[in-house]
């Protein structure tokens with residue numbers, strides 16, 4: 390289980406929740422009462438775009454109670470393959486540059502903006518609305 394923190398989604402929706410690695414970000418949000426706009430739920434429309442910051446786990450920090458063992462923390466373990474269609478949609482909507490998309494593909498890392506309907510949770514993350 391990893392921490393997912395939602396911030397800036399509106400009254401009552403700023404919260405920290407636990408999610409399973411491998412779960413879909415959009416499902417985690419909706420199951421926890423965080424409303425992220427959706428239309429296609431297929432990575433095509435861009436309405437579910439969110440800003441993402443990957444969080445390092447630090448059990449000494451009281452505000453962040455990660456279940457991830459920091460000794461086993463390995464950034465490579467949490468690399469994320471992003472589908473071409475998600476990257477294409479993000480570039481088309483101007484959320485990321487072509488260069489960021491190419492880099493994400495090359496290094497299997499996620500971009501700072503993701504589509505919640507396509508984002509598989511790999512590690513602790515801070516999620517903010519994309520505006």
Ligand code: FES
Nearest residue numbers: 430434435437506
């Ligand atoms: S709902 Fe359309 S891209 Fe996610």
